[in-house]
Amino acid sequence: MDKTIKAEGRSIDSTPSRKTPSAAKSASGGRAKLPTSTRLSVEKTYKLYINGKFPRTESGRYFTVADAKGNIAANMCRASRKDFREAVLAARAAFNSWAGASAYLRGQILYRVAEMLEARAEQFVTELKLMGLDKRAASREVTAAIDCLVYYAGWTDKYQQVFSAVNPVASSHFNFSILEPVGVVSILAGQENALLGFVEAISPVIAGGNTGIALASQQNPLCAISFAEVLHSSDVPPGVINILSGYRNELAEHFASHMNVNAIIANGDDAGEIKMIQEQAANNIKRVIIRKEAIAPDPYQIIDTQETKTTWHPIGG
Amino acid sequence: MNKGTAPHTLNFDTGWAYSPAPESTDHVHIKDQYKLFIGGKFVAPKSGKYFDTINPANEKVLARVAQAGAADVDRAVTAARDAYDTVWSKMKPAERGKYIYRIARIIQERAREFAVIESMDGGKPIREARDVDIPLAAAHFFYYAGWADKLDYAFPCRTPQSLGVAGQIIPWNFPLLMAAWKIAPALACGNTVVLKPAETTPLTALKLAEVIEAADLPPGVVNILTGDGSTGAAIVNHDDVNKIAFTGSTNVGRIIQRALAGTDKKYTLELGGKAANIIFADAAIDQAVEGIVNAIFFNQGHVCCAGSRLLVQESVADEVIAKLKERMQTLIVGDPLDKNTDIGAINSAAQLERINAYLELGQEEGAEMFQCGDKKPSKGYWCQPTLFTNVAQSHRIVREEIFGPVLAIQTFRTLDEAVAKANNTQYGLSGGIWTDKGAKIFSVGAKIRAGVIWANTFNKFDPTSPFGGYKESGVGREGGMHGLSAYLDLH
Numbered sequence: 152m153d154k155t156i157k158a159e160g161r162s163i164d165s166t167p168s169r170k171t172p173s174a175a176k177s178a179s180g181g182r183a184k185l186p187t188s189t190r191l192s193v194e195k196t197y198k199l200y201i202n203g204k205f206p207r208t209e210s211g212r213y214f215t216v217a218d219a220k221g222n223i224a225a226n227m228c229r230a231s232r233k234d235f236r237e238a239v240l241a242a243r244a245a246f247n248s249w250a251g252a253s254a255y256l257r258g259q260i261l262y263r264v265a266e267m268l269e270a271r272a273e274q275f276v277t278e279l280k281l282m283g284l285d286k287r288a289a290s291r292e293v294t295a296a297i298d299c300l301v302y303y304a305g306w307t308d309k310y311q312q313v314f315s316a317v318n319p320v321a322s323s324h325f326n327f328s329i330l331e332p333v334g335v336v337s338i339l340a341g342q343e344n345a346l347l348g349f350v351e352a353i354s355p356v357i358a359g360g361n362t363g364i365a366l367a368s369q370q371n372p373l374c375a376i377s378f379a380e381v382l383h384s385s386d387v388p389p390g391v392i393n394i395l396s397g398y399r400n401e402l403a404e405h406f407a408s409h410m411n412v413n414a415i416i417a418n419g420d421d422a423g424e425i426k427m428i429q430e431q432a433a434n435n436i437k438r439v440i441i442r443k444e445a446i447a448p449d450p451y452q453i454i455d456t457q458e459t460k461t462t463w464h465p466i467g468g
Numbered sequence: 469m470n471k472g473t474a475p476h477t478l479n480f481d482t483g484w485a486y487s488p489a490p491e492s493t494d495h496v497h498i499k500d501q502y503k504l505f506i507g508g509k510f511v512a513p514k515s516g517k518y519f520d521t522i523n524p525a526n527e528k529v530l531a532r533v534a535q536a537g538a539a540d541v542d543r544a545v546t547a548a549r550d551a552y553d554t555v556w557s558k559m560k561p562a563e564r565g566k567y568i569y570r571i572a573r574i575i576q577e578r579a580r581e582f583a584v585i586e587s588m589d590g591g592k593p594i595r596e597a598r599d600v601d602i603p604l605a606a607a608h609f610f611y612y613a614g615w616a617d618k619l620d621y622a623f624p625c626r627t628p629q630s631l632g633v634a635g636q637i638i639p640w641n642f643p644l645l646m647a648a649w650k651i652a653p654a655l656a657c658g659n660t661v662v663l664k665p666a667e668t669t670p671l672t673a674l675k676l677a678e679v680i681e682a683a684d685l686p687p688g689v690v691n692i693l694t695g696d697g698s699t700g701a702a703i704v705n706h707d708d709v710n711k712i713a714f715t716g717s718t719n720v721g722r723i724i725q726r727a728l729a730g731t732d733k734k735y736t737l738e739l740g741g742k743a744a745n746i747i748f749a750d751a752a753i754d755q756a757v758e759g760i761v762n763a764i765f766f767n768q769g770h771v772c773c774a775g776s777r778l779l780v781q782e783s784v785a786d787e788v789i790a791k792l793k794e795r796m797q798t799l800i801v802g803d804p805l806d807k808n809t810d811i812g813a814i815n816s817a818a819q820l821e822r823i824n825a826y827l828e829l830g831q832e833e834g835a836e837m838f839q840c841g842d843k844k845p846s847k848g849y850w851c852q853p854t855l856f857t858n859v860a861q862s863h864r865i866v867r868e869e870i871f872g873p874v875l876a877i878q879t880f881r882t883l884d885e886a887v888a889k890a891n892n893t894q895y896g897l898s899g900g901i902w903t904d905k906g907a908k909i910f911s912v913g914a915k916i917r918a919g920v921i922w923a924n925t926f927n928k929f930d931p932t933s934p935f936g937g938y939k940e941s942g943v944g945r946e947g948g949m950h951g952l953s954a955y956l957d958l959h
Binding site for chain 2: 251313316318319320321322324326328331333334413422425426427428429430432433434435436438449451458459460461462463464465
């Protein structure tokens, strides 16, 4: 981690040179001198995604992400606890209508996300290559992410049928158990598979009608932040997914302890962090889902952030 | 008579009083002293310490029971591990199921004895122990017995595996029933068990140990340790336990969840509640009043899913409250063994003290208290059925679980207001809806953030029906097909 993430540089001269997916620039630091007869590329500013908007962190802090060659790929927002709290408010505000949306609609929106990602596949391949993947591996990751979205889009109106129940109680009552989303979910995405890992982490959560706040991979946050643009153009309502970049060891505790968050999904195998998360989660009896290694998409990951609600009604005249 | 008590409208001094109808106790076998049930034998605690369990209705000692210490917990976990490794995990699932069926049958055969002991040790009315606790406990064993060889059908594309040793800690409000909720699914899923009943109600769990002995279960498959909170802590913290199942207060649940951090132990927590029971103007009012009584006064209100907050639509509030007060006057508080008794003894002196503190607090906060029936036995722990009106959402009697026969009444005008008030709590265990409009049941039922919704009924339970809470009311489900996953590894 230390090798790829540089401390905030005060002086531009002290930081490595900046390379972008579109154009390499002067290595002497700062804004590049414009070579004659070459067009200067327009670089993307990577920001946060909160409540359907792209704010910078309220803290004004940043950290740099290095590409595979050690050059600065981007200055990322180093989100603060306050940014996280804003994101929780947005997720909570979005919850009732997203949870209440029809399964069919959620499925269509997730499918729309897949369509948008497919259309922008090249952008993500470029970002992944910048971070060190070869072209084939990068393409494979992007197509797997698209397919993951389509997979969960299909589950939105099926998991209820597979995992619900009508319960044959002995008394004269009609009794049924259905699944409902647990609420607001905080998600610590894994450090590996910047795009696929992120998509696999958030898809089952929103497929099941939850809203969430996801922390991008600290080592490689570019794809997650760019994915916000995909969500933004896909009819996903504001606040349903909020995306932060920042220091995991600074934010994880808040993701785990916040009283208005109902569940936390943590991808990673750091025993110390897992214990901290489990302890903090007890503040409000949060559901804790630890994923020590990447697992292929399956409907049980939707069930991880579902509650079972059982309803009784008398039968009789 | 207490401050704020309304005059009684019914006159019972008419010569129509109920004659006593006490259940006999001569057929009940309670030993003077009970040891710990470990490895299929009753063994003395290493410490040699015993404590009294009393009848809360007359404060008489029923028996002395062993205080299990950490060394005893270790012995029990070792016995459970041995039984798991050598017998239980290797047994054909269908055979495992047959042992559990046997337990169900023996409980049915001894139901009357169990009911009487449950009533004596815990203070609940014999009618409830006889008609609810004991039959449901037997039904739970019967239901889960049948799952033992059918687990593959419950989880598509998974091969369920047992976990190992389950540590189970249960409360005093439904002692045998909670033991059944815990033990039956654990055994059906192939696990072995170390169970700790509550300090004030250990007797039916110890009688269950006798049933397990009689059913000839392999030694160590079920171990039963009596003790206090320190015994529970030793079970939670034991390294060789694979799963913890706890039913009790949210505060203790929080401590347990924290204690389990950093371990690979699975857990289910079934914790507190502060359920809203919502009465709409279009409800069948007389039925709703019966429902309110059942929701809050069942088992002296010692029910985690009790309907302890009444939300009544403003246009019918006066009528509902008047009828409720009238109905409350007919409730008989007294000898739990009397078949006419509606409200038995409060479970312990400590619990009565907690309830009384809330009664004072409610009045200090400015709420208006109504109680009826001031005749109480001279010995034992008693609390009259109580309701508070003129309460605010911020009052502690509205926000905190009292775990007694105490109802806080609020009103609402619109459906949205009812839902907002119902959900304005950190709890989410249950909720009640009373209306004659089916569409309203579905819309309100979907908006209440709670694990169990009773529509035009309340406090119904069944082994096939999953039970458990949202938010701070717990993690996981018990009962039904959904209750299986708590005791299985599905990866």
